[in-house]
Amino acid sequence: MDKNLKRMATMQRLQVTGLELFYRNGYYNTSIDDILKELSLSKGAFYHHFDxxxxxxxxxxxxxxxxxxxxxxxxxxxxxxxxxxxxxxxxxxxxxxxxxxxxxxxxxxxxxxxxxxxxxxxxxxxxxxxxxxxxxxxxxxxxxxxxxxxxxxxxxxxxxxxxxxxxxxxxxxxxxxxxxxxxxxxxxxxxxxxxxxxxxxxxxx
Amino acid sequence: MDKNLKRMATMQRLQVTGLELFYRNGYYNTSIDDILKELSLSKGAFYHHFDxxxxxxxxxxxxxxxxxxxxxxxxxxxxxxxxxxxxxxxxxxxxxxxxxxxxxxxxxxxxxxxxxxxxxxxxxxxxxxxxxxxxxxxxxxxxxxxxxxxxxxxxxxxxxxxxxxxxxxxxxxxxxxxxxxxxxxxxxxxxxxxxxxxxxxxxxx
DNA sequence: TTAATAGTAGACCAAGCGGTCTGTTTAAAC
DNA sequence: GTTTAAACAGACCGCTTGGTCTACTATTAA
Missing domain, CATH: 1.10.357.10 (Tetracycline Repressor, domain 2)
Structure with missing residues (x-):
């Protein structure tokens, strides 16, 4: 897949799942690992896309x-x-x-x-x-x-x-x-x- | 001081300060240590009074x-x-x-x-x-x-x-x-x- | 005075957190 | 095919958390 598309897709998936969990559990009560687990992604992926x-x-x-x-x-x-x-x-x-x-x-x-x-x-x-x-x-x-x-x-x-x-x-x-x-x-x-x-x-x- | 009075007083102080902080920062975002620090009390005191x-x-x-x-x-x-x-x-x-x-x-x-x-x-x-x-x-x-x-x-x-x-x-x-x-x-x-x-x-x- | 007990202190623990870092895989560029 | 950089994996770190545990102190009942 085109790298840029892949980047966009991953970021989108993270954000959608992130909002879902932040909404359900609150921001401080949702860990990054929670979101990552849901998507089977790693810390490396997350911090590659977000600061x-x-x-x-x-x-x-x-x-x-x-x-x-x-x-x-x-x-x-x-x-x-x-x-x-x-x-x-x-x-x-x-x-x-x-x-x-x-x-x-x-x-x-x-x-x-x-x-x-x-x-x-x-x-x-x-x-x-x-x-x-x-x-x-x-x-x-x-x-x-x-x-x-x-x-x-x-x-x-x-x-x-x-x-x-x-x-x-x-x-x-x-x-x-x-x-x-x-x-x-x-x-x-x-x-x-x-x-x-x-x-x-x-x-x- | 009467022991029972002292107990009541300490519990009351903990609860008042606790509500204040829970209200300001949220329940999950307020640690027991935060409350204890405010009152210069210790973990021992807290868990003696509350489960x-x-x-x-x-x-x-x-x-x-x-x-x-x-x-x-x-x-x-x-x-x-x-x-x-x-x-x-x-x-x-x-x-x-x-x-x-x-x-x-x-x-x-x-x-x-x-x-x-x-x-x-x-x-x-x-x-x-x-x-x-x-x-x-x-x-x-x-x-x-x-x-x-x-x-x-x-x-x-x-x-x-x-x-x-x-x-x-x-x-x-x-x-x-x-x-x-x-x-x-x-x-x-x-x-x-x-x-x-x-x-x-x-x-x- | 002494024994018993309530109240308090604070070191300690395992678990979880955000974030870093090094290494590996994957895909585009030549 | 080789190079290069992006995408990802996951071990690791320092710190905070709720909770435990042992030891010390103050108070009351005998």
Whole structure:
């Protein structure tokens, strides 16, 4: 095989498995040997491709996490239809994959933020940046919703974004603890309730 | 000093410092030596009082965390006044202590749940129990609010509780990441907005 | 005063960690 | 075919971890 392709393939395999394990067991609780064992690779291979465990993790964030974030939580809410409906569907889908215990990149962020908070400012910076992307996109979608007449013009777009991100990260933590499907269901109903309250009041003019 | 008093005092000191460090650095990332160093105590002292690190942690949960949970998040919302107002004030206060980086026991729970999820079912059970206490109390307060005419009788009390716990744990994670005070402010406004939407509609009869 | 025991100190251990280093295999370049 | 460098294997190192064990000290009961 072409050397460069082989390099890419190995790095990709390491990163995918790495994220999987970091997600399941946490960063500090996952050893490099754990990842290597899963792939039947050696220390030599790992340190040939990555400088350190930290460098490895940062690359995972920048490659896998950012990309998935876009496809799961950002792209689905872009468009010119009803913003609130788009966000609702997006959350619905994201939480549904979470019910089935698949990788959920909104949740991953929250998890890692708790883990690295106060310990590794450099990694925190990277996590913050991604969260910021999500936040900025939410704000702009909400503002679009105001212009399009779907959302009440008096609401604070920034505030809604903060509230949405919070409740999403929160329900995800709460879902791992017990009865994920039932909690998702209840959560979505209350989210719709909240959305109704910030929707534009019809024909008051 | 009386031996039994001394025993209690040492155990208490260990637990308080232990919780502090576990909260700041995580359970797996805090060594027993870290705690011992802080108090200038030895391994001998520790293992004379506790069977293991795990046993130590469980005792912290059962003593400190449960108690603080009551004083911070449960007792403040008991009473016969407007439930929604009580909860609002309670969240306001709890988040304010969080802004000042003090121990926040609602957040502690969320943090530990992420950390132990899938790793230590026994500890997860203990954390779940505490969360359940919070949840049950919220539900009963909300139901009281319905009876008292403060909350719309059609809302799902269980759902509201899920939504509240989620958003609380979520905003706490989000607050550690950046500008805690501003985010708290924005969050509270949206929470009030949500509360308004589930409040009993006045004199429609 | 003495015997017994709770409390404490800290050397020690095996296991696991991130990371290094040397040697071997593999594949592209000539 | 030979050379060269990338890809990989795995022994090894220094350090930290949770936990044990033996010895010393302080306190209480007799």
């Amino acid at each position: 350190s465990k930290e460098d490895f993790f940062v690359q995972i964030i920048q490659n896998l996490v950012v990309r998935k974030m876009y496809t799961m939580l950002i792209e689905p809410i872009e468009g010119h239809e009803n913003s609130l409906e788009l966000i609702t569907n997006c959350f619905e889908n994201a939480l549904e994959t979470a019910v089935h215990n698949e990788l959920d990149f909104g949740f991953i962020l929250g998890n890692f933020i708790s883990e690295f908070n106060g310990k590794n400012p450099m990694i925190m910076k990277h996590l913050s940046d991604i969260l910021k992307i999500w936040e900025v996109n939410l704000v702009s979608v909400i503002q679009k919703g105001k212009f399009n007449g779907y959302i009440d013009r008096h609401v604070d777009s920034e505030g809604v974004a903060v509230f949405l991100i919070s409740s999403y990260m929160g329900i995800r933590t709460f879902m791992v603890e017990n009865t994920p499907s039932a909690r998702k269901y209840r959560f979505m109903i209350q989210l719709r309730q909240y959305f109704k309250s910030i929707a534009a009041k019809k024909e008051i003019v | 293991s690190k795990e046993d130590f942690f469980v005792q912290i949960i059962q003593n400190l965390v449960v108690r603080k949970m009551y004083t911070m998040l449960i007792e403040p919302i008991e009473g016969h006044e407007n439930s929604l107002e009580l909860i609002t004030n309670c969240f306001e206060n709890a988040l304010e202590t969080a802004v000042h980086n003090e121990l926040d026991f609602g957040f502690i729970l969320g943090n530990f749940i992420s950390e132990f999820n899938g790793k230590n079912p026994m500890i997860m059970k203990h954390l779940s129990d505490i969360l359940k206490i919070w949840e049950v109390n919220l539900v009963s307060v909300i139901q009281k609010g319905k009876f008292n005419g403060y909350i719309d009788r059609h809302v799902d009390s269980e759902g509201v509780a899920v939504f509240l716990i989620s958003s609380y744990m979520g905003i706490r994670t989000f607050m550690v990441e950046n500008t805690p005070s501003a985010r708290k402010y924005r969050f509270m406004i949206q929470l009030r907005q949500y509360f308004k939407s589930i409040a009993a509609k006045k004199e429609i009869v």
